[in-house]
Amino acid sequence: MQDPSPEKMRYWEKFEKEKAEQKANGTYITRPFEHLELHYRHDHEVIRHAQFPFKTQFWLFLKGWGKWATIILIPIMALTHMTALYKLNEPAWELTKSLFIEVHSWFIGIPFICGLTGHIVVEYFPRIWLRAPKGPLWELNRRTGTVTIFDYKDFKKTGKIGEFIAPFYEFDAYIITNPDRQGLPMIGLSLAHRYSNKGMNFNDMIAPDNLAQKPCALWDFFQNFMDISRPLPDVPVHEAYRHLDPVTAEYDRQTGRDPRYWIDMDNDV
Known part of the structure:
Protein backbone atom coordinates (compact mmCIF):
# COMPACT_ATOMS: atom_id res chain seq x y z
CA MET A 1 0.00 0.00 0.00
CA GLU A 37 -3.29 -5.92 -21.57
CA LEU A 38 -2.06 -6.77 -18.06
CA HIS A 39 -5.60 -7.15 -16.62
CA TYR A 40 -4.62 -5.06 -13.59
CA ARG A 41 -6.62 -2.14 -12.30
CA HIS A 42 -6.62 -0.16 -9.08
CA ASP A 43 -8.64 3.04 -8.98
CA HIS A 44 -11.67 4.57 -7.21
CA GLU A 45 -14.00 1.84 -8.48
CA VAL A 46 -12.10 -1.42 -8.83
CA ILE A 47 -9.19 -3.39 -7.44
CA ARG A 48 -8.44 -6.07 -10.03
CA HIS A 49 -5.48 -8.36 -9.50
CA ALA A 50 -3.62 -10.45 -12.07
CA GLN A 51 -0.41 -12.47 -12.12
CA PHE A 52 2.22 -12.67 -14.81
CA PRO A 53 2.45 -16.12 -16.46
CA PHE A 54 5.17 -18.55 -15.37
CA LYS A 55 7.57 -17.62 -18.18
CA THR A 56 7.58 -13.98 -17.15
CA GLN A 57 7.85 -14.79 -13.45
CA PHE A 58 10.76 -17.14 -14.18
CA TRP A 59 12.94 -14.39 -15.67
CA LEU A 60 12.05 -11.92 -12.94
CA PHE A 61 12.83 -14.53 -10.28
CA LEU A 62 16.12 -15.44 -11.99
CA LYS A 63 17.21 -11.82 -12.00
CA GLY A 64 16.28 -11.19 -8.36
CA TRP A 65 17.48 -14.53 -6.97
CA GLY A 66 20.79 -14.39 -8.81
CA LYS A 67 21.51 -10.85 -7.63
CA TRP A 68 20.76 -11.40 -3.95
CA ALA A 69 22.27 -14.88 -3.79
CA THR A 70 25.53 -13.47 -5.15
CA ILE A 71 25.51 -10.56 -2.70
CA ILE A 72 24.87 -12.88 0.25
CA LEU A 73 27.29 -15.63 -0.77
CA ILE A 74 30.34 -13.45 -1.47
CA PRO A 75 30.97 -12.47 2.19
CA ILE A 76 30.12 -16.01 3.36
CA MET A 77 32.61 -17.55 0.92
CA ALA A 78 35.24 -14.94 1.82
CA LEU A 79 34.82 -15.69 5.53
CA THR A 80 35.02 -19.45 4.87
CA HIS A 81 38.14 -18.95 2.79
CA MET A 82 39.89 -16.89 5.49
CA THR A 83 38.85 -19.33 8.23
CA ALA A 84 40.27 -22.27 6.30
CA LEU A 85 43.47 -20.36 5.58
CA TYR A 86 43.83 -19.58 9.30
CA LYS A 87 43.02 -23.07 10.56
CA LEU A 88 45.06 -25.13 8.10
CA ASN A 89 48.84 -25.24 8.02
CA GLU A 90 50.64 -24.44 4.77
CA PRO A 91 51.03 -28.01 3.40
CA ALA A 92 47.39 -28.82 4.16
CA TRP A 93 46.28 -25.56 2.62
CA GLU A 94 48.16 -26.26 -0.58
CA LEU A 95 46.39 -29.62 -0.86
CA THR A 96 42.94 -28.16 -0.34
CA LYS A 97 43.34 -24.77 -2.05
CA SER A 98 42.22 -25.94 -5.48
CA LEU A 99 39.18 -27.65 -3.96
CA PHE A 100 38.21 -24.47 -2.10
CA ILE A 101 38.60 -22.39 -5.24
CA GLU A 102 36.48 -24.83 -7.23
CA VAL A 103 33.74 -24.94 -4.59
CA HIS A 104 33.73 -21.15 -4.27
CA SER A 105 33.54 -20.77 -8.03
CA TRP A 106 30.47 -23.00 -8.19
CA PHE A 107 28.74 -21.40 -5.21
CA ILE A 108 29.27 -17.84 -6.43
CA GLY A 109 29.49 -18.43 -10.17
CA ILE A 110 26.12 -20.11 -10.66
CA PRO A 111 23.96 -17.40 -8.99
CA PHE A 112 26.10 -14.68 -10.58
CA ILE A 113 25.58 -16.07 -14.07
CA CYS A 114 21.86 -16.59 -13.39
CA GLY A 115 21.46 -13.05 -12.08
CA LEU A 116 23.44 -11.54 -14.96
CA THR A 117 21.48 -13.52 -17.55
CA GLY A 118 18.17 -12.55 -15.94
CA HIS A 119 19.22 -8.90 -15.78
CA ILE A 120 20.22 -8.79 -19.45
CA VAL A 121 17.04 -10.50 -20.61
CA VAL A 122 14.70 -8.40 -18.43
CA GLU A 123 16.37 -5.07 -19.17
CA TYR A 124 17.21 -5.44 -22.86
CA PHE A 125 15.08 -8.22 -24.38
CA PRO A 126 11.47 -7.70 -23.24
CA ARG A 127 10.14 -9.71 -26.20
CA ILE A 128 11.70 -12.82 -24.65
CA TRP A 129 10.24 -12.54 -21.17
CA LEU A 130 7.25 -10.18 -21.15
CA ARG A 131 3.94 -11.99 -21.61
CA ALA A 132 0.44 -10.83 -20.73
CA PRO A 133 -1.53 -12.89 -18.21
CA LYS A 134 -4.55 -14.82 -19.49
CA GLY A 135 -6.76 -12.65 -17.35
CA PRO A 136 -7.31 -11.39 -13.79
CA LEU A 137 -7.52 -13.62 -10.71
CA TRP A 138 -10.03 -11.62 -8.72
CA GLU A 139 -11.74 -8.26 -8.54
CA LEU A 140 -13.24 -6.09 -5.80
CA ASN A 141 -15.77 -3.62 -7.18
CA ARG A 142 -16.55 -0.68 -4.90
CA ARG A 143 -19.25 0.64 -7.26
CA THR A 144 -21.30 -2.59 -7.33
CA GLY A 145 -20.26 -3.96 -3.94
CA THR A 146 -19.34 -7.32 -5.45
CA VAL A 147 -16.38 -9.68 -5.56
CA THR A 148 -15.53 -11.57 -8.74
CA ILE A 149 -13.34 -14.69 -8.74
CA PHE A 150 -12.14 -15.73 -12.19
CA ASP A 151 -11.97 -19.44 -13.03
CA TYR A 152 -9.57 -20.87 -15.64
CA LYS A 153 -10.51 -24.54 -15.24
CA ASP A 154 -11.98 -24.81 -18.76
CA PHE A 155 -9.94 -22.06 -20.35
CA LYS A 156 -7.78 -24.40 -22.48
CA LYS A 157 -10.83 -26.22 -23.84
CA THR A 158 -13.22 -23.34 -24.41
CA GLY A 159 -11.03 -20.25 -24.33
CA LYS A 160 -13.51 -18.71 -21.90
CA ILE A 161 -12.84 -17.47 -18.40
CA GLY A 162 -15.43 -18.46 -15.80
CA GLU A 163 -16.67 -15.91 -13.28
CA PHE A 164 -18.06 -16.32 -9.79
CA ILE A 165 -19.71 -13.12 -8.57
CA ALA A 166 -21.05 -12.54 -5.06
CA PRO A 167 -21.62 -9.60 -2.70
CA PHE A 168 -18.61 -8.56 -0.65
CA TYR A 169 -20.53 -9.02 2.62
CA GLU A 170 -20.82 -12.77 1.91
CA PHE A 171 -17.04 -13.21 2.22
CA ASP A 172 -15.30 -13.94 5.51
CA ALA A 173 -11.65 -13.17 6.21
CA TYR A 174 -9.28 -15.80 7.57
CA ILE A 175 -5.73 -15.73 8.75
CA ILE A 176 -3.89 -18.62 7.09
CA THR A 177 -0.71 -20.00 8.62
CA ASN A 178 1.85 -22.17 6.87
CA PRO A 179 5.22 -23.27 8.26
CA ASP A 180 8.43 -22.21 6.58
CA ARG A 181 11.44 -24.53 6.25
CA GLN A 182 12.37 -23.93 9.87
CA GLY A 183 8.82 -24.63 11.06
CA LEU A 184 8.06 -20.99 11.90
CA PRO A 185 4.50 -19.80 11.13
CA MET A 186 4.12 -17.63 8.02
CA ILE A 187 0.88 -15.67 8.19
CA GLY A 188 -1.28 -14.53 5.28
CA LEU A 189 -4.81 -13.41 4.47
CA SER A 190 -7.55 -15.29 2.63
CA LEU A 191 -11.21 -14.62 1.86
CA ALA A 192 -13.75 -17.44 1.69
CA HIS A 193 -17.29 -17.28 0.38
CA ARG A 194 -19.71 -18.20 3.13
CA TYR A 195 -22.09 -20.22 0.96
CA SER A 196 -19.78 -22.00 -1.48
CA ASN A 197 -16.27 -23.40 -1.78
CA LYS A 198 -14.98 -20.30 -3.56
CA GLY A 199 -12.20 -18.26 -2.06
CA MET A 200 -8.90 -16.51 -2.67
CA ASN A 201 -5.70 -15.79 -0.81
CA PHE A 202 -3.50 -12.74 -1.08
CA ASN A 203 -0.04 -14.22 -0.53
CA ASP A 204 1.05 -13.05 -3.97
CA MET A 205 -0.09 -9.51 -3.11
CA ILE A 206 1.56 -9.25 0.30
CA ALA A 207 4.24 -11.82 1.09
CA PRO A 208 3.48 -13.84 4.25
CA ASP A 209 5.64 -13.24 7.30
CA ASN A 210 5.54 -14.19 10.97
CA LEU A 211 3.43 -11.19 12.02
CA ALA A 212 -0.32 -10.75 11.64
CA GLN A 213 -0.28 -6.96 11.29
CA LYS A 214 0.00 -6.87 7.49
CA PRO A 215 -2.79 -9.36 6.74
CA CYS A 216 -5.06 -7.62 9.26
CA ALA A 217 -4.21 -4.21 7.79
CA LEU A 218 -4.96 -5.52 4.29
CA TRP A 219 -8.37 -6.81 5.41
CA ASP A 220 -9.07 -3.43 7.03
CA PHE A 221 -8.06 -1.75 3.77
CA PHE A 222 -10.42 -3.93 1.71
CA GLN A 223 -13.33 -3.21 4.08
CA ASN A 224 -12.73 0.54 3.90
CA PHE A 225 -12.42 0.41 0.11
CA MET A 226 -15.70 -1.48 -0.31
CA ASP A 227 -17.66 0.73 2.11
CA ILE A 228 -19.21 3.40 -0.14
Whole structure:
Protein backbone atom coordinates (compact mmCIF):
# COMPACT_ATOMS: atom_id res chain seq x y z
CA MET A 1 0.00 0.00 0.00
CA GLN A 2 3.09 2.25 0.06
CA ASP A 3 3.40 2.18 -3.74
CA PRO A 4 3.84 4.22 -5.74
CA SER A 5 6.40 6.45 -4.05
CA PRO A 6 5.98 10.23 -4.39
CA GLU A 7 8.96 10.28 -6.76
CA LYS A 8 7.30 7.72 -9.05
CA MET A 9 4.01 9.61 -8.85
CA ARG A 10 5.74 12.79 -10.03
CA TYR A 11 7.47 10.87 -12.81
CA TRP A 12 4.22 9.43 -14.16
CA GLU A 13 2.43 12.76 -13.79
CA LYS A 14 5.11 14.39 -15.93
CA PHE A 15 5.00 11.49 -18.39
CA GLU A 16 1.22 11.71 -18.84
CA LYS A 17 1.41 15.49 -19.27
CA GLU A 18 4.10 15.19 -21.96
CA LYS A 19 2.16 12.34 -23.61
CA ALA A 20 -0.98 14.48 -23.82
CA GLU A 21 1.00 17.37 -25.31
CA GLN A 22 2.69 15.12 -27.86
CA LYS A 23 -0.67 13.61 -28.88
CA ALA A 24 -2.11 17.08 -29.30
CA ASN A 25 0.87 18.03 -31.48
CA GLY A 26 0.80 14.76 -33.41
CA THR A 27 4.36 13.86 -32.33
CA TYR A 28 3.61 11.02 -29.94
CA ILE A 29 5.32 7.69 -30.68
CA THR A 30 3.71 4.60 -29.18
CA ARG A 31 5.97 2.83 -26.68
CA PRO A 32 6.78 -0.88 -27.11
CA PHE A 33 4.18 -3.07 -25.36
CA GLU A 34 2.08 -0.01 -24.47
CA HIS A 35 -1.09 -1.77 -25.52
CA LEU A 36 -0.28 -5.02 -23.72
CA GLU A 37 -3.29 -5.92 -21.57
CA LEU A 38 -2.06 -6.77 -18.06
CA HIS A 39 -5.60 -7.15 -16.62
CA TYR A 40 -4.62 -5.06 -13.59
CA ARG A 41 -6.62 -2.14 -12.30
CA HIS A 42 -6.62 -0.16 -9.08
CA ASP A 43 -8.64 3.04 -8.98
CA HIS A 44 -11.67 4.57 -7.21
CA GLU A 45 -14.00 1.84 -8.48
CA VAL A 46 -12.10 -1.42 -8.83
CA ILE A 47 -9.19 -3.39 -7.44
CA ARG A 48 -8.44 -6.07 -10.03
CA HIS A 49 -5.48 -8.36 -9.50
CA ALA A 50 -3.62 -10.45 -12.07
CA GLN A 51 -0.41 -12.47 -12.12
CA PHE A 52 2.22 -12.67 -14.81
CA PRO A 53 2.45 -16.12 -16.46
CA PHE A 54 5.17 -18.55 -15.37
CA LYS A 55 7.57 -17.62 -18.18
CA THR A 56 7.58 -13.98 -17.15
CA GLN A 57 7.85 -14.79 -13.45
CA PHE A 58 10.76 -17.14 -14.18
CA TRP A 59 12.94 -14.39 -15.67
CA LEU A 60 12.05 -11.92 -12.94
CA PHE A 61 12.83 -14.53 -10.28
CA LEU A 62 16.12 -15.44 -11.99
CA LYS A 63 17.21 -11.82 -12.00
CA GLY A 64 16.28 -11.19 -8.36
CA TRP A 65 17.48 -14.53 -6.97
CA GLY A 66 20.79 -14.39 -8.81
CA LYS A 67 21.51 -10.85 -7.63
CA TRP A 68 20.76 -11.40 -3.95
CA ALA A 69 22.27 -14.88 -3.79
CA THR A 70 25.53 -13.47 -5.15
CA ILE A 71 25.51 -10.56 -2.70
CA ILE A 72 24.87 -12.88 0.25
CA LEU A 73 27.29 -15.63 -0.77
CA ILE A 74 30.34 -13.45 -1.47
CA PRO A 75 30.97 -12.47 2.19
CA ILE A 76 30.12 -16.01 3.36
CA MET A 77 32.61 -17.55 0.92
CA ALA A 78 35.24 -14.94 1.82
CA LEU A 79 34.82 -15.69 5.53
CA THR A 80 35.02 -19.45 4.87
CA HIS A 81 38.14 -18.95 2.79
CA MET A 82 39.89 -16.89 5.49
CA THR A 83 38.85 -19.33 8.23
CA ALA A 84 40.27 -22.27 6.30
CA LEU A 85 43.47 -20.36 5.58
CA TYR A 86 43.83 -19.58 9.30
CA LYS A 87 43.02 -23.07 10.56
CA LEU A 88 45.06 -25.13 8.10
CA ASN A 89 48.84 -25.24 8.02
CA GLU A 90 50.64 -24.44 4.77
CA PRO A 91 51.03 -28.01 3.40
CA ALA A 92 47.39 -28.82 4.16
CA TRP A 93 46.28 -25.56 2.62
CA GLU A 94 48.16 -26.26 -0.58
CA LEU A 95 46.39 -29.62 -0.86
CA THR A 96 42.94 -28.16 -0.34
CA LYS A 97 43.34 -24.77 -2.05
CA SER A 98 42.22 -25.94 -5.48
CA LEU A 99 39.18 -27.65 -3.96
CA PHE A 100 38.21 -24.47 -2.10
CA ILE A 101 38.60 -22.39 -5.24
CA GLU A 102 36.48 -24.83 -7.23
CA VAL A 103 33.74 -24.94 -4.59
CA HIS A 104 33.73 -21.15 -4.27
CA SER A 105 33.54 -20.77 -8.03
CA TRP A 106 30.47 -23.00 -8.19
CA PHE A 107 28.74 -21.40 -5.21
CA ILE A 108 29.27 -17.84 -6.43
CA GLY A 109 29.49 -18.43 -10.17
CA ILE A 110 26.12 -20.11 -10.66
CA PRO A 111 23.96 -17.40 -8.99
CA PHE A 112 26.10 -14.68 -10.58
CA ILE A 113 25.58 -16.07 -14.07
CA CYS A 114 21.86 -16.59 -13.39
CA GLY A 115 21.46 -13.05 -12.08
CA LEU A 116 23.44 -11.54 -14.96
CA THR A 117 21.48 -13.52 -17.55
CA GLY A 118 18.17 -12.55 -15.94
CA HIS A 119 19.22 -8.90 -15.78
CA ILE A 120 20.22 -8.79 -19.45
CA VAL A 121 17.04 -10.50 -20.61
CA VAL A 122 14.70 -8.40 -18.43
CA GLU A 123 16.37 -5.07 -19.17
CA TYR A 124 17.21 -5.44 -22.86
CA PHE A 125 15.08 -8.22 -24.38
CA PRO A 126 11.47 -7.70 -23.24
CA ARG A 127 10.14 -9.71 -26.20
CA ILE A 128 11.70 -12.82 -24.65
CA TRP A 129 10.24 -12.54 -21.17
CA LEU A 130 7.25 -10.18 -21.15
CA ARG A 131 3.94 -11.99 -21.61
CA ALA A 132 0.44 -10.83 -20.73
CA PRO A 133 -1.53 -12.89 -18.21
CA LYS A 134 -4.55 -14.82 -19.49
CA GLY A 135 -6.76 -12.65 -17.35
CA PRO A 136 -7.31 -11.39 -13.79
CA LEU A 137 -7.52 -13.62 -10.71
CA TRP A 138 -10.03 -11.62 -8.72
CA GLU A 139 -11.74 -8.26 -8.54
CA LEU A 140 -13.24 -6.09 -5.80
CA ASN A 141 -15.77 -3.62 -7.18
CA ARG A 142 -16.55 -0.68 -4.90
CA ARG A 143 -19.25 0.64 -7.26
CA THR A 144 -21.30 -2.59 -7.33
CA GLY A 145 -20.26 -3.96 -3.94
CA THR A 146 -19.34 -7.32 -5.45
CA VAL A 147 -16.38 -9.68 -5.56
CA THR A 148 -15.53 -11.57 -8.74
CA ILE A 149 -13.34 -14.69 -8.74
CA PHE A 150 -12.14 -15.73 -12.19
CA ASP A 151 -11.97 -19.44 -13.03
CA TYR A 152 -9.57 -20.87 -15.64
CA LYS A 153 -10.51 -24.54 -15.24
CA ASP A 154 -11.98 -24.81 -18.76
CA PHE A 155 -9.94 -22.06 -20.35
CA LYS A 156 -7.78 -24.40 -22.48
CA LYS A 157 -10.83 -26.22 -23.84
CA THR A 158 -13.22 -23.34 -24.41
CA GLY A 159 -11.03 -20.25 -24.33
CA LYS A 160 -13.51 -18.71 -21.90
CA ILE A 161 -12.84 -17.47 -18.40
CA GLY A 162 -15.43 -18.46 -15.80
CA GLU A 163 -16.67 -15.91 -13.28
CA PHE A 164 -18.06 -16.32 -9.79
CA ILE A 165 -19.71 -13.12 -8.57
CA ALA A 166 -21.05 -12.54 -5.06
CA PRO A 167 -21.62 -9.60 -2.70
CA PHE A 168 -18.61 -8.56 -0.65
CA TYR A 169 -20.53 -9.02 2.62
CA GLU A 170 -20.82 -12.77 1.91
CA PHE A 171 -17.04 -13.21 2.22
CA ASP A 172 -15.30 -13.94 5.51
CA ALA A 173 -11.65 -13.17 6.21
CA TYR A 174 -9.28 -15.80 7.57
CA ILE A 175 -5.73 -15.73 8.75
CA ILE A 176 -3.89 -18.62 7.09
CA THR A 177 -0.71 -20.00 8.62
CA ASN A 178 1.85 -22.17 6.87
CA PRO A 179 5.22 -23.27 8.26
CA ASP A 180 8.43 -22.21 6.58
CA ARG A 181 11.44 -24.53 6.25
CA GLN A 182 12.37 -23.93 9.87
CA GLY A 183 8.82 -24.63 11.06
CA LEU A 184 8.06 -20.99 11.90
CA PRO A 185 4.50 -19.80 11.13
CA MET A 186 4.12 -17.63 8.02
CA ILE A 187 0.88 -15.67 8.19
CA GLY A 188 -1.28 -14.53 5.28
CA LEU A 189 -4.81 -13.41 4.47
CA SER A 190 -7.55 -15.29 2.63
CA LEU A 191 -11.21 -14.62 1.86
CA ALA A 192 -13.75 -17.44 1.69
CA HIS A 193 -17.29 -17.28 0.38
CA ARG A 194 -19.71 -18.20 3.13
CA TYR A 195 -22.09 -20.22 0.96
CA SER A 196 -19.78 -22.00 -1.48
CA ASN A 197 -16.27 -23.40 -1.78
CA LYS A 198 -14.98 -20.30 -3.56
CA GLY A 199 -12.20 -18.26 -2.06
CA MET A 200 -8.90 -16.51 -2.67
CA ASN A 201 -5.70 -15.79 -0.81
CA PHE A 202 -3.50 -12.74 -1.08
CA ASN A 203 -0.04 -14.22 -0.53
CA ASP A 204 1.05 -13.05 -3.97
CA MET A 205 -0.09 -9.51 -3.11
CA ILE A 206 1.56 -9.25 0.30
CA ALA A 207 4.24 -11.82 1.09
CA PRO A 208 3.48 -13.84 4.25
CA ASP A 209 5.64 -13.24 7.30
CA ASN A 210 5.54 -14.19 10.97
CA LEU A 211 3.43 -11.19 12.02
CA ALA A 212 -0.32 -10.75 11.64
CA GLN A 213 -0.28 -6.96 11.29
CA LYS A 214 0.00 -6.87 7.49
CA PRO A 215 -2.79 -9.36 6.74
CA CYS A 216 -5.06 -7.62 9.26
CA ALA A 217 -4.21 -4.21 7.79
CA LEU A 218 -4.96 -5.52 4.29
CA TRP A 219 -8.37 -6.81 5.41
CA ASP A 220 -9.07 -3.43 7.03
CA PHE A 221 -8.06 -1.75 3.77
CA PHE A 222 -10.42 -3.93 1.71
CA GLN A 223 -13.33 -3.21 4.08
CA ASN A 224 -12.73 0.54 3.90
CA PHE A 225 -12.42 0.41 0.11
CA MET A 226 -15.70 -1.48 -0.31
CA ASP A 227 -17.66 0.73 2.11
CA ILE A 228 -19.21 3.40 -0.14
CA SER A 229 -20.43 5.36 2.90
CA ARG A 230 -16.80 6.17 3.72
CA PRO A 231 -14.08 7.90 1.71
CA LEU A 232 -11.43 5.91 -0.14
CA PRO A 233 -8.47 4.79 1.98
CA ASP A 234 -5.94 7.61 1.93
CA VAL A 235 -3.05 5.82 0.20
CA PRO A 236 -0.84 7.06 -2.67
CA VAL A 237 -2.43 4.90 -5.36
CA HIS A 238 -5.84 6.52 -4.78
CA GLU A 239 -4.77 10.16 -4.80
CA ALA A 240 -5.32 10.69 -8.52
CA TYR A 241 -8.87 9.30 -8.24
CA ARG A 242 -10.18 10.83 -5.02
CA HIS A 243 -12.02 13.66 -6.80
CA LEU A 244 -13.88 11.08 -8.95
CA ASP A 245 -15.52 9.37 -5.97
CA PRO A 246 -18.44 11.52 -4.68
CA VAL A 247 -18.14 10.52 -1.02
CA THR A 248 -14.37 10.98 -1.04
CA ALA A 249 -14.56 14.31 -2.87
CA GLU A 250 -17.06 15.66 -0.32
CA TYR A 251 -14.94 14.38 2.57
CA ASP A 252 -11.84 16.05 1.17
CA ARG A 253 -13.76 19.31 0.68
CA GLN A 254 -14.99 19.31 4.28
CA THR A 255 -11.60 18.41 5.77
CA GLY A 256 -9.57 20.62 3.44
CA ARG A 257 -7.32 17.78 2.37
CA ASP A 258 -4.49 18.86 0.09
CA PRO A 259 -5.20 17.16 -3.27
CA ARG A 260 -1.42 16.75 -3.73
CA TYR A 261 -0.76 15.43 -0.23
CA TRP A 262 1.14 12.33 -1.39
CA ILE A 263 2.61 13.44 -4.70
CA ASP A 264 4.36 16.50 -3.23
CA MET A 265 5.67 14.60 -0.23
CA ASP A 266 9.38 13.92 0.17
CA ASN A 267 10.27 10.25 -0.29
CA ASP A 268 12.08 10.18 3.05
CA VAL A 269 9.15 11.41 5.14
